[in-house]
Amino acid sequence: MEAKTDPQAAAEARTAQTLSDIAQQEGFEETSDPALQESADRGKAKLLSYKELYLLWERQHWATQELDFTQDRIDWHERISPEERFQRMYGLSGFFIGEQRVTDELGPIMRACPLEEQRIFLSTQIADEARHVRFFDRFYSEVGLYEGADDLAERLRRTEENLNESFGQLFDDLLHNRVDRLAAEPEDIEALVEAVTLYHMIIEGALALTGQHFIIEYNTEQNTLPAFVKGFNNVARDEHRHIAFGVRFLTDMAAEDDKYRQAIQRMMAEALPIADGVLDPPWAEEDDWDLFGYSRAETHAFAAQCLTRRLKVIGLA
Numbered sequence: 001m002e003a004k005t006d007p008q009a010a011a012e013a014r015t016a017q018t019l020s021d022i023a024q025q026e027g028f029e030e031t032s033d034p035a036l037q038e039s040a041d042r043g044k045a046k047l048l049s050y051k052e053l054y055l056l057w058e059r060q061h062w063a064t065q066e067l068d069f070t071q072d073r074i075d076w077h078e079r080i081s082p083e084e085r086f087q088r089m090y091g092l093s094g095f096f097i098g099e100q101r102v103t104d105e106l107g108p109i110m111r112a113c114p115l116e117e118q119r120i121f122l123s124t125q126i127a128d129e130a131r132h133v134r135f136f137d138r139f140y141s142e143v144g145l146y147e148g149a150d151d152l153a154e155r156l157r158r159t160e161e162n163l164n165e166s167f168g169q170l171f172d173d174l175l176h177n178r179v180d181r182l183a184a185e186p187e188d189i190e191a192l193v194e195a196v197t198l199y200h201m202i203i204e205g206a207l208a209l210t211g212q213h214f215i216i217e218y219n220t221e222q223n224t225l226p227a228f229v230k231g232f233n234n235v236a237r238d239e240h241r242h243i244a245f246g247v248r249f250l251t252d253m254a255a256e257d258d259k260y261r262q263a264i265q266r267m268m269a270e271a272l273p274i275a276d277g278v279l280d281p282p283w284a285e286e287d288d289w290d291l292f293g294y295s296r297a298e299t300h301a302f303a304a305q306c307l308t309r310r311l312k313v314i315g316l317a
């Protein structure tokens with residue numbers, strides 16, 4: 001019965017169950033993200049083509065302006081304690097700024113892609129990331145997270161104050177520098193493979209979807225922020241579709257040349273330790289923090305298992 005008492009094994013079992021629950025939601029498994037396919041544990045997954053991913057984007061539209069945040073405003077100010085609001089702000093801030101960063105960085109990645117089909121899909125992703133920024137901006141302003149912050153730029157500026165050092169390293173050093181290089185040399189396919197690994201596999205795959213899952217589940221259990229949960233679920237479905245593109249692209253590139261396989265592995269080795277630091281909240285001085293009812297081990301196990309499934313499909317794990 002050792003498996004039951006081993007926290008690592010317990011966390012993995014809980015993750016596998018969670019992933020199959022997420023896959024049941026409408027339109028999620030359809031994205032073809034291998035993390036939502038059990039067969040990916042054996043390296044097998046049904047991946048959509050670039051054109052199919054585009055067509056799915058057309059079918060999965062949603063609008064931030066249709067969300068009604070009236071109850072969310074009551075919950076935030078009257079049902080959530082000041083201490084809890086402070087903790088929640090860390091997760092929310094990472095997303096708000098993260099969405100803004102990825103919106104602004106995707107253009108040169110799109111332009112450097114060698115196939116028209118790839119560039120067309122990534123153009124839809126730029127629109128999605130812009131919608132995600134608007135979703136957070138609307139939540140912040142309708143719910144009133146920052147009194148006196150009147151526009152998007154001011155809300156972003158105040159939000160940035162909550163982030164930790166690892167966040168800056170990942171987005172402003174690793175991602176921004178690579179995208180700059182790609183903007184100057186769009187024919188550098190190795191840099192493109194590195195950028196997609198960092199953007200789609202690590203930032204969206206390991207970080208964003210992990211945080212999203214735990215934040216959505218916590219709010220659902222607590223019965224708080226209903227419009228936020230509805231919109232954030234739509235964001236999550238978009239992210240699974242984006243990651244599915246990343247896995248398709250990296251699978252194609254890894255099959256084409258061994259130097260691209262090495263580029264993926266190099267990028268992962270460089271960025272994963274920094275991404276781990278983004279998952280850890282700034283007030284956590286030790287390794288055994290608990291956030292929203294989940295331990296550090298469970299949070300990291302979720303991120304690791306999603307990544308492993310995707311890497312197996314690419315042929316790298």
Ligand SMILES: [Fe+2]
Nearest residue numbers: 099128129132
């Ligand atoms: Fe996004």
Ligand SMILES: [Fe+2]
Nearest residue numbers: 204238239242
């Ligand atoms: Fe995304």
